Amino acid sequence: MDDISYFKKILGERGVVQDEEKLDDANTDWMRKYKGSSKLMLQPRTTEEVSQILKYCNSRCLAVVPQGGNTGLVGGSVPVFDELGWIYLFHIPKFLHFMCIFSIFGCHCRICFWCRFIMPLDLGAKGSCQIGGNVSTNAGGLRLIRYGSLHGSVLGLEAVLANGTVLDMLASLRKDNTGYDLKHLFIGSEGSLGIVTKVSILTPPKLSSVNLAFLACEDYASCQKLLLEAKRKLGEILSAFEFLDVNAMNLVLKHLDGLRDPLSSMHNFYVLIETTGSMESHDKEKLEAFLLQSMDSGLVTDGVLAQDINQTSSFWHIREGVPEALMKAGAVYKYDLSLPPEKMYELVEEMRTRLGSAANVVAYGHLGDGNLHLNISAPQYTDSILSKIEPFVYEWTSKHRGSISAEHGLGLMKADKIHYSKSPESVQLMAEIKKLIDPNRILNPYKVLPSSVLSQS
Amino acid sequence: MDDISYFKKILGERGVVQDEEKLDDANTDWMRKYKGSSKLMLQPRTTEEVSQILKYCNSRCLAVVPQGGNTGLVGGSVPVFDELGWIYLFHIPKFLHFMCIFSIFGCHCRICFWCRFIMPLDLGAKGSCQIGGNVSTNAGGLRLIRYGSLHGSVLGLEAVLANGTVLDMLASLRKDNTGYDLKHLFIGSEGSLGIVTKVSILTPPKLSSVNLAFLACEDYASCQKLLLEAKRKLGEILSAFEFLDVNAMNLVLKHLDGLRDPLSSMHNFYVLIETTGSMESHDKEKLEAFLLQSMDSGLVTDGVLAQDINQTSSFWHIREGVPEALMKAGAVYKYDLSLPPEKMYELVEEMRTRLGSAANVVAYGHLGDGNLHLNISAPQYTDSILSKIEPFVYEWTSKHRGSISAEHGLGLMKADKIHYSKSPESVQLMAEIKKLIDPNRILNPYKVLPSSVLSQS
Ligand SMILES: Cc1cc2nc3c(=O)[nH]c(=O)nc-3n(C[C@H](O)[C@H](O)[C@H](O)COP(=O)(O)OP(=O)(O)OC[C@H]3O[C@@H](n4cnc5c(N)ncnc54)[C@H](O)[C@@H]3O)c2cc1C
Numbered sequence: 001m002d003d004i005s006y007f008k009k010i011l012g013e014r015g016v017v018q019d020e021e022k023l024d025d026a027n028t029d030w031m032r033k034y035k036g037s038s039k040l041m042l043q044p045r046t047t048e049e050v051s052q053i054l055k056y057c058n059s060r061c062l063a064v065v066p067q068g069g070n071t072g073l074v075g076g077s078v079p080v081f082d083e084l085g086w087i088y089l090f091h092i093p094k095f096l097h098f099m100c101i102f103s104i105f106g107c108h109c110r111i112c113f114w115c116r117f118i119m120p121l122d123l124g125a126k127g128s129c130q131i132g133g134n135v136s137t138n139a140g141g142l143r144l145i146r147y148g149s150l151h152g153s154v155l156g157l158e159a160v161l162a163n164g165t166v167l168d169m170l171a172s173l174r175k176d177n178t179g180y181d182l183k184h185l186f187i188g189s190e191g192s193l194g195i196v197t198k199v200s201i202l203t204p205p206k207l208s209s210v211n212l213a214f215l216a217c218e219d220y221a222s223c224q225k226l227l228l229e230a231k232r233k234l235g236e237i238l239s240a241f242e243f244l245d246v247n248a249m250n251l252v253l254k255h256l257d258g259l260r261d262p263l264s265s266m267h268n269f270y271v272l273i274e275t276t277g278s279m280e281s282h283d284k285e286k287l288e289a290f291l292l293q294s295m296d297s298g299l300v301t302d303g304v305l306a307q308d309i310n311q312t313s314s315f316w317h318i319r320e321g322v323p324e325a326l327m328k329a330g331a332v333y334k335y336d337l338s339l340p341p342e343k344m345y346e347l348v349e350e351m352r353t354r355l356g357s358a359a360n361v362v363a364y365g366h367l368g369d370g371n372l373h374l375n376i377s378a379p380q381y382t383d384s385i386l387s388k389i390e391p392f393v394y395e396w397t398s399k400h401r402g403s404i405s406a407e408h409g410l411g412l413m414k415a416d417k418i419h420y421s422k423s424p425e426s427v428q429l430m431a432e433i434k435k436l437i438d439p440n441r442i443l444n445p446y447k448v449l450p451s452s453v454l455s456q457s
Numbered sequence: 458m459d460d461i462s463y464f465k466k467i468l469g470e471r472g473v474v475q476d477e478e479k480l481d482d483a484n485t486d487w488m489r490k491y492k493g494s495s496k497l498m499l500q501p502r503t504t505e506e507v508s509q510i511l512k513y514c515n516s517r518c519l520a521v522v523p524q525g526g527n528t529g530l531v532g533g534s535v536p537v538f539d540e541l542g543w544i545y546l547f548h549i550p551k552f553l554h555f556m557c558i559f560s561i562f563g564c565h566c567r568i569c570f571w572c573r574f575i576m577p578l579d580l581g582a583k584g585s586c587q588i589g590g591n592v593s594t595n596a597g598g599l600r601l602i603r604y605g606s607l608h609g610s611v612l613g614l615e616a617v618l619a620n621g622t623v624l625d626m627l628a629s630l631r632k633d634n635t636g637y638d639l640k641h642l643f644i645g646s647e648g649s650l651g652i653v654t655k656v657s658i659l660t661p662p663k664l665s666s667v668n669l670a671f672l673a674c675e676d677y678a679s680c681q682k683l684l685l686e687a688k689r690k691l692g693e694i695l696s697a698f699e700f701l702d703v704n705a706m707n708l709v710l711k712h713l714d715g716l717r718d719p720l721s722s723m724h725n726f727y728v729l730i731e732t733t734g735s736m737e738s739h740d741k742e743k744l745e746a747f748l749l750q751s752m753d754s755g756l757v758t759d760g761v762l763a764q765d766i767n768q769t770s771s772f773w774h775i776r777e778g779v780p781e782a783l784m785k786a787g788a789v790y791k792y793d794l795s796l797p798p799e800k801m802y803e804l805v806e807e808m809r810t811r812l813g814s815a816a817n818v819v820a821y822g823h824l825g826d827g828n829l830h831l832n833i834s835a836p837q838y839t840d841s842i843l844s845k846i847e848p849f850v851y852e853w854t855s856k857h858r859g860s861i862s863a864e865h866g867l868g869l870m871k872a873d874k875i876h877y878s879k880s881p882e883s884v885q886l887m888a889e890i891k892k893l894i895d896p897n898r899i900l901n902p903y904k905v906l907p908s909s910v911l912s913q914s
């Protein structure tokens with residue numbers, strides 16, 4: 001085949017993957033819910049190679065699906081509807097980025113760069129996801145409450161457009177107001193406007209004192225009040241405020257090996273509160289006063305402070321393990337919603353009423369950011385369950401002016417649901433920008449925007 | 458005139474200003490350096506009015522210059538080159554925005570909204586500037602080091618496009634990844650892509666303990682080391698790190714009434730360090746330990762901690778008064794640069810060598826963000842002085858990969874200088890986006906982008 005010889009000329013033999021097993025892996029998403037059938041995976045190793053390949057694909061109208069760590073949760077990174085065999089998987093190797101797999105942070109020497117600074121982003125997928133994927137999904141994660149979104153902390157990036165143009169927006173300055181800040185178009189556009197090849201990111205200094213509390217609340221109202229109190233009393237040292245409900249806790253305890261409940265009895269809700277600061281004695285004093293008061297007032301009914309690094313990591317494992325436990329439990333319908341915190345759990349309860357015993361409704365997420373992960377776990381995917389969930393969940397979210405995708409993006413799963421969160425005028429302008437930057441629509445087809453809007457002229 | 462009757466029909470008599478004195482004011486920029494000659498100022502009061510007027514102007518190819526508080530420093534808010542009389546000033550009244558003049562914060566009751574939360578943005582122009590202008594210039598200000606840029610803290614906005622389309626992007630959610638995040642196009646585009654009519658912004662809780670130190674350093678290297686130490690030792694409570702040199706201090710003391718030097722003798726550099734936290738005793742302990750150590754090590758040679766609200770405001774007045782003092786001193790060439798902090802003051806010294814006794818080179822700014830305000834004060838504007846400054850200052854900045862506009866924007870002053878900070882490919886894409894969104898180029902002509910790029914097809 002002609003295309004393949006061209007790719008081999010540019011990338012060498014090892015940059016052109018046709019091995020069935022590898023392709024099968026790459027064609028399957030993390031949830032094993034979306035399945036592509038691309039016959040070819042390309043692995044460029046430099047920006048120049050990305051540019052040459054894209055230019056070629058663009059001139060031949062060959063579509064390309066960028067893939068990083070393939071941990072996305074909305075089917076964005078797999079090639080779908082490839083009946084014609086014209087979608088190529090485009091695997092961006094990690095070393096192309098400024099930095100890549102997060103768990104490089106294992107080291108604690110306090111001398112090297114990674115020990116004096118931290119990534120402002122941390123998430124459950126850190127072992128596999130890549131910074132290019134994180135930027136392209138505008139990933140939120142566990143510490144957004146403290147360090148803000150990637151729109152604030154990405155200082156610059158390099159992206160390659162569909163026609164091969166390399167866009168160097170790679171400043172590492174804190175401030176730069178010279179013209180439109182184009183990098184934001186690529187943050188969160190899920191590979192549909194360009195391929196992110198380099199990222200420069202603001203890394204806050206690593207502070208010496210980190211504390212983690214694992215707490216129990218009896219009702220959702222208490223979790224919410226606890227959040228307000230934590231923002232007020234812990235103020236500048238608060239670095240994470242996560243929650244899970246008892247259904248999530250039960251799943252984790254059942255499906256993940258070696259995890260045990262840090263508390264002696266079961267509770268309706270669990271909250272993880274992390275503080276990060278520069279002076280241990282001050283932080284301990286603040287946190288202990290806050291906990292004492294929360295116990296006294298009855299907001300918190302039980303709780304424990306992590307005493308060492310092992311306890312810290314096992315508490316985090318409970319929260320971060322929920323997605324994996326859900327995967328092990330069977331089929332799972334995943335919804336990632338922004339909602340006013342006071343409304344959030346109402347939706348969960350309504351969903352339970354709708355589904356009855358047909359499914360297990362599980363709730364957890366980044367409560368501090370108003371971000372609920374609503375998961376519906378069932379023995380298998382069925383139309384009858386799906387029809388009870390959708391469009392109800394989207395309509396409900398839209399009615400309360402929430403977002404139908406807080407942090408995972410739209411991908412394939414929600415491309416045609418965009419109207420629930422965005423006005424027609426906004427969607428129209430997005431489509432015009434897509435057509436301006438990628439007129440042949442070779443980048444990640446069928447994702448992010450509904451095909452109907454793109455095909456209007 | 459036909460246009461005027463149409464405008465009066467939409468806006469009523471008082472929305473169409475033809476009074477000479479008012480027009481003269483609005484035609485003149487804050488620095489009294491740029492002078493427009495628009496014969497008409499429109500004052501719409503609702504989004505609907507903005508939309509109707511723009512639609513009309515677009516259909517007739519009448520240009521429009523959005524103006525907020527008119528405190529911008531790059532000639533962006535005044536109508537220039539209006540030989541044809543087709544540029545209309547478009548004054549956006551403050552009450553159109555979510556909130557407007559900042560000094561509303563005068564109140565300290567701790568009950569109302571403004572006393573429990575703060576604006577993440579604070580700047581010397583707070584008495585006059587408007588939130589729409591701040592967003593359109595992506596203003597940085599005094600607390601960016603703590604609360605980040607407006608790209609991080611603006612949660613949503615409403616903008617009206619040239620053709621009158623109202624773009625509702627007014628979410629108030631912390632997280633929303635549904636499609637491209639279009640609001641970022643309007644943050645910092647200086648009125649050239651749309652008129653910002655509403656803003657929703659993340660307001661951090663007001664913390665109870667605020668401290669301010671006014672310190673002296675003998676050389677620039679010490680200021681820089683002090684910054685590193687402050688980031689490390691004050692960590693999460695650091696909320697401002699500003700500097701001015703002795704030339705700036707002298708100007709302030711000479712030209713501003715009622716200000717006196719808080720220290721007993723003159724020094725080469727002055728640094729203001731502010732901390733904001735939730736517990737007074739902790740913050741004081743951290744700050745005092747930090748100051749003691751900085752004195753011991755010789756980084757700081759003199760200093761004083763503000764003892765009450767009057768001292769706090771008079772210390773701030775010194776730093777915030779520099780632009781006003783410069784205005785009173787005569788002509789001033791203003792440059793607002795991002796540079797690697799270790800290079801920053803080298804430029805100031807080179808500039809002094811170049812200019813000799815012809816001008817007074819004054820330096821101050823947001824050192825904590827790597828943002829230098831380089832000001833050259835002279836009895837009057839002359840070509841001979843200008844030729845010694847430009848293009849040297851831009852070339853120097855570009856060579857060190859800095860930004861020729863850290864926070865003020867490009868406006869008229871630097872529209873054709875954009876290439877010093879942005880790659881040709883980026884400028885090209887900006888021009889394409891401008892042409893897509895405002896094809897008749899009615900919004901703020903001659904600003905932000907060089908006309909040469911826009912006229913290419
Ligand atoms: C266990 C688990 C926990 C998670 N926790 C969180 C969380 O807390 N917060 C959160 O926000 N998300 C979370 N996620 C989802 C999250 O979006 C992804 O994990 C991550 O950001 C994607 O990175 P990736 O490299 O795996 O990208 P992929 O899955 O490979 O791709 C994701 C999208 O980005 C595009 N893309 C990838 N690389 C590039 C590139 N270089 N240039 C252009 N486009 C590209 C793809 O086409 C696709 O549309 C979680 C996922 C898992 C499995």
Ligand SMILES: Cc1cc2nc3c(=O)[nH]c(=O)nc-3n(C[C@H](O)[C@H](O)[C@H](O)COP(=O)(O)OP(=O)(O)OC[C@H]3O[C@@H](n4cnc5c(N)ncnc54)[C@H](O)[C@@H]3O)c2cc1C
Nearest residue numbers: 525526527528529533581582587589590596597598648653
């Ligand atoms: C004493 C002083 C101190 C300052 N300190 C700082 C500082 O610390 N940090 C900083 O970043 N800046 C600073 N500035 C400059 C700063 O850019 C402006 O003060 C402020 O952000 C502009 O607001 P404004 O309402 O006055 O806008 P204007 O001056 O009226 O307009 C500025 C630009 O925005 C456009 N514009 C205005 N309103 C709208 C709207 N509603 N929709 C679309 N476009 C609009 C105008 O066309 C123009 O291009 C300072 C200025 C002064 C005079």
